[in-house]
Amino acid sequence: MSSDLKAIASTTGVSRIFRTGAHEVRALDNISFSLYEGKTLALVGESGSGKTTAARILLGLDTPTSGSVEILGQTLGTLKQEEMRLLRRQIQVVQQDPFSQLNRRHSVHRIIEGPLLAFNIGDKESRKEKIIELLEAVGLEKEHLRRRPHELSGGQCQRVAIARALALNPKIVVLDEAVSALDVSVRAQVLNLLRKLQQERGLTYLFITHDLGVAHYVADEIAVMFRGRIVERGSREDVFKKSKHHYTIGLLASVPLANPQSAKKINQLVQSLPSPAEGDACLYRTRCEVGLNRPDCKSTALALTTGTSTHSWLCHSPQGSL
Amino acid sequence: MGITIFAPIISPYDPNKVGVALPFAGPSFSHLMGSDDLGRDLLSRLLYGGRITVFIAIAATIIALIIGTLWGMVAGVQRGWIDEFLMRTADATMAIPQILFALVCISAVGASVISLPIVVGILLAPTTARMARTAVVVELASDYVVAAIATGVKKSTLIFSEVLPNIAPQLLVQLSINVAAAVMTEASLSFIGLGIQPPNASWGTLMLQGYAKLWNTYWFVLFPALAVTITILAFNAYGERIRILLDARKSSV
Amino acid sequence: MTNSLIVKNLSISVPSAKGRVAVVDDVSFEIPAGKKVAMVGESGSGKSLTAYALMRLIKDPVSIDAGDIYLNGREVLSLSNREFRLLRGKQISMIYQDPMSALNPIMRIGQQIIESIQLHSPLSKAAARKTAIELLDSVGIPEPESRMNSYPFEMSGGMLQRVVIAIALSGNPQVLIADEATTALDVTTQDRVLTLIDKLAAERGLSVLLITHDLGVAAQFSDEIMVMYAGKLVENGSVNEIFLKPAHPYTKALLDSRCDYTIDVNSPINSIAGQPPRPDNRPTGCVFSPRCAHVTEQCKTSVPPLIHSQGRLTACFRADELFRVERVN
Numbered sequence A: 001m002s003s004d005l006k007a008i009a010s011t012t013g014v015s016r017i018f019r020t021g022a023h024e025v026r027a028l029d030n031i032s033f034s035l036y037e038g039k040t041l042a043l044v045g046e047s048g049s050g051k052t053t054a055a056r057i058l059l060g061l062d063t064p065t066s067g068s069v070e071i072l073g074q075t076l077g078t079l080k081q082e083e084m085r086l087l088r089r090q091i092q093v094v095q096q097d098p099f100s101q102l103n104r105r106h107s108v109h110r111i112i113e114g115p116l117l118a119f120n121i122g123d124k125e126s127r128k129e130k131i132i133e134l135l136e137a138v139g140l141e142k143e144h145l146r147r148r149p150h151e152l153s154g155g156q157c158q159r160v161a162i163a164r165a166l167a168l169n170p171k172i173v174v175l176d177e178a179v180s181a182l183d184v185s186v187r188a189q190v191l192n193l194l195r196k197l198q199q200e201r202g203l204t205y206l207f208i209t210h211d212l213g214v215a216h217y218v219a220d221e222i223a224v225m226f227r228g229r230i231v232e233r234g235s236r237e238d239v240f241k242k243s244k245h246h247y248t249i250g251l252l253a254s255v256p257l258a259n260p261q262s263a264k265k266i267n268q269l270v271q272s273l274p275s276p277a278e279g280d281a282c283l284y285r286t287r288c289e290v291g292l293n294r295p296d297c298k299s300t301a302l303a304l305t306t307g308t309s310t311h312s313w314l315c316h317s318p319q320g321s322l
Numbered sequence B: 001m002g003i004t005i006f007a008p009i010i011s012p013y014d015p016n017k018v019g020v021a022l023p024f025a026g027p028s029f030s031h032l033m034g035s036d037d038l039g040r041d042l043l044s045r046l047l048y049g050g051r052i053t054v055f056i057a058i059a060a061t062i063i064a065l066i067i068g069t070l071w072g073m074v075a076g077v078q079r080g081w082i083d084e085f086l087m088r089t090a091d092a093t094m095a096i097p098q099i100l101f102a103l104v105c106i107s108a109v110g111a112s113v114i115s116l117p118i119v120v121g122i123l124l125a126p127t128t129a130r131m132a133r134t135a136v137v138v139e140l141a142s143d144y145v146v147a148a149i150a151t152g153v154k155k156s157t158l159i160f161s162e163v164l165p166n167i168a169p170q171l172l173v174q175l176s177i178n179v180a181a182a183v184m185t186e187a188s189l190s191f192i193g194l195g196i197q198p199p200n201a202s203w204g205t206l207m208l209q210g211y212a213k214l215w216n217t218y219w220f221v222l223f224p225a226l227a228v229t230i231t232i233l234a235f236n237a238y239g240e241r242i243r244i245l246l247d248a249r250k251s252s253v
Numbered sequence C: 001m002t003n004s005l006i007v008k009n010l011s012i013s014v015p016s017a018k019g020r021v022a023v024v025d026d027v028s029f030e031i032p033a034g035k036k037v038a039m040v041g042e043s044g045s046g047k048s049l050t051a052y053a054l055m056r057l058i059k060d061p062v063s064i065d066a067g068d069i070y071l072n073g074r075e076v077l078s079l080s081n082r083e084f085r086l087l088r089g090k091q092i093s094m095i096y097q098d099p100m101s102a103l104n105p106i107m108r109i110g111q112q113i114i115e116s117i118q119l120h121s122p123l124s125k126a127a128a129r130k131t132a133i134e135l136l137d138s139v140g141i142p143e144p145e146s147r148m149n150s151y152p153f154e155m156s157g158g159m160l161q162r163v164v165i166a167i168a169l170s171g172n173p174q175v176l177i178a179d180e181a182t183t184a185l186d187v188t189t190q191d192r193v194l195t196l197i198d199k200l201a202a203e204r205g206l207s208v209l210l211i212t213h214d215l216g217v218a219a220q221f222s223d224e225i226m227v228m229y230a231g232k233l234v235e236n237g238s239v240n241e242i243f244l245k246p247a248h249p250y251t252k253a254l255l256d257s258r259c260d261y262t263i264d265v266n267s268p269i270n271s272i273a274g275q276p277p278r279p280d281n282r283p284t285g286c287v288f289s290p291r292c293a294h295v296t297e298q299c300k301t302s303v304p305p306l307i308h309s310q311g312r313l314t315a316c317f318r319a320d321e322l323f324r325v326e327r328v329n
Helices: A051-058 A081-090 A108-118 A124-137 A154-166 A184-201 A212-218 A236-241 A246-254 A295-299 B002-018 B042-078 B080-095 B098-109 B115-140 B143-150 B155-191 B203-211 B219-252 C047-054 C081-087 C109-120 C125-138 C157-169 C187-204 C215-221 C239-244 C249-256 C297-301 C319-326
Strands: A007-020 A023-036 A040-045 A066-071 A091-094 A172-176 A204-209 A221-226 A229-234 C003-016 C019-032 C036-040 C063-071 C092-095 C175-179 C207-212 C224-229 C232-238 C307-309 C312-314
Touching: A007 A051, A007 A204, A023 A040, A023 A051, A023 A066, A023 A204, A023 A229, A040 A051, A040 A212, A051 A066, A051 A172, A051 A204, A081 A091, A091 A154, A091 B143, A108 A124, A108 A154, A124 A154, A154 A184, A184 A212, A184 C249, A204 A212, A212 A236, A221 A236, A221 A246, A229 A236, A229 A246, A246 C187, B042 B080, B042 B115, B042 B155, B042 B203, B042 B219, B080 B115, B098 B115, B098 B155, B115 B155, B143 B155, B155 B203, B155 B219, B203 B219, C003 C047, C003 C207, C019 C047, C019 C063, C019 C207, C019 C232, C036 C047, C036 C215, C047 C063, C047 C092, C047 C175, C047 C207, C092 C157, C109 C125, C109 C157, C125 C157, C157 C187, C175 C187, C187 C207, C187 C215, C207 C215, C215 C239, C224 C239, C224 C249, C232 C239, C232 C249, C307 C319
Parallel strands: A040 A204, A040 A221, A091 A172, A172 A204, C036 C207, C036 C224, C092 C175, C175 C207
Antiparallel strands: A007 A023, A007 A066, A221 A229, C003 C019, C003 C063, C224 C232, C232 C312, C307 C312
């Protein structure tokens, strides 16, 4: 991403290894990314890609096995508990499940008031004013204040979650599959809302999603993740029109478009996808037409290839190089 | 069915609540349930005894609730060795024979309306503790807890403001069941002489007094025994109803 | 062409504070033999319940109030439970969203497939085992023979769904219902599983009813589409007709509100204002009228029937005129 923009948060060489007994899972492997003020970074990946772990580490809900995380100039590992709590005002989260991320025993009023109470902000009246302001900003009404989550629809709950996330005027909002559980038409409403709020408040978004369509719409920069690594990163144009990594290409080809006349795939593959082979340099090799036959994909460690100032990838033989 | 089971529970209360001073010692003229060997009216004794039994049961349950909930919550929140230690202690307490425990405690402090609830309460606390711990652990894995932490909520606020309301319904069910158990335990202790001593009486004590003369004057034992049984059934039924209500609410969400 | 499945005037209701309310309202459709039909709708549209009704899995307090279902020419709602149980799995089969819950976690998958095979045909254990291995192979599971001994927890979501498909097809049904069967799968796995269903359907002459909220899946993997909204069937036609030239305002609005990588990123997405009605609060007249941009007085008072318009069935009074006016693109 262009260096004239200010990076307000970044991870550098972050790895996260989960050990259960003798078994080891490398959820993240040397991940580095930055969030630029007012921009949106989308982390795209399927299950096992590590995108959720990355989000949790950025939110300070998990600690990396190695590497560092910096938010607004502060390095997460060095902070004391209370310092971390104070930093949390700057980075908030909206999660996937609209209902379970809200306390079912609390009213909407109390839910949005939560962050304000945690930091002793204002008094009862001024808090209520702020809450109503937030409610209206997300498209809800005063009468929703006394309702409980189970009395609201999924879309409405998600709006409450967004209102809560904005209560402390954060600089960064992490959206962890925040629209994935919503119906198509509601998803559209919430995406519009998120964009509007970003423009009005200069918010920086980290958008975690498995949905390429959503990533395409929201992101200024997209990072494609596979098995704990960022295999390709770039602008919309780079990733969608000039894809280099074979996983990205495969991913794009798998997405069914709502146009029955879009070009049918040549490969009508039905076989179960093979798992990565342990010890392979490239974890995608076992599923890659190109990599299956290349010895370097098996044994030579991958280094980041930088194409342009925005576009980079992790591949020995990217698309277009044959 | 629930209502008819409740009625016998209510009736011992009514005379006491209305404040009708029933004669306690000495001969009386009304003997709906007969009279005992000292000429005391058994109905009155049953009603007063019920008051004592139920008071002890409820006091014990509340004590168990407070101790048990704190016990379980600390274990569930802290995890690690504290959790292990607290839970093993709970297991140990549950393994001690109740009568033995009561015997030791009561011989130390004496049986009274104060000591009995504490003793019975301690006996009941471990089950509440285990239940509370499991409930807390489950809740702490929820999304709303993640959201609370992310919004800077302090640990103490988290536990009491966010998690506790969510485990309250389960605790309520446990409460109901515990009252039933407490009634049983109190009655048993009094019956073997470790509980309420004469001239005061709880249902257990009444049964003890009547036991000696069981064959000729069966009514001594019959009525207190029936009272204990019906009370236990009623509270169990109440607990079930709460649990059903809870499940219905959860699944309709 | 014969119809594998004919549904006439199906209505399903649930209890509410206001008495029983309709969640599927007078729905009729046909699935020709060997065709793949997608039933598309958002939550609350009634699509899943319709599927359950086809399998006669509707239980108290949900009830089927009216309607006939003809499976291979035979009306099945009037059959006894025992009679229908013989058909379930043998003539009509269903797979669901979560393969983990569909399988017994403490039984090896081989055993589960064999059980299903033996339920529907009088094969010996050895013959059933051989058939099971063939089935596993046909659903794209590598090393099927050794996989027979795996437990569900040892397999990925995609693999489990394949096992579920194998079991569903073990009775050689004529109709397969897939209820959000790939929603929980990764998109790369989804692609393969749907292609698999496609291939198997073609090989076996299966009719497939694909229930999905994903417009892309519907567009790529079906021949015909049925659009459901708030318990009503609002549009029914071939996949090309519906996706390229939608006639019903809801269908058009739904297609316009999707977010895939072909839409314009510089403008807001065309969302539909408001939300679908709750079952206990359905509007009089056309069920979409409160949110429709083209609503008239008639729409608010009378329920539009399914009429033929522009080569498909649409439940909209203004279908013809809107169609002519709107086709500017």
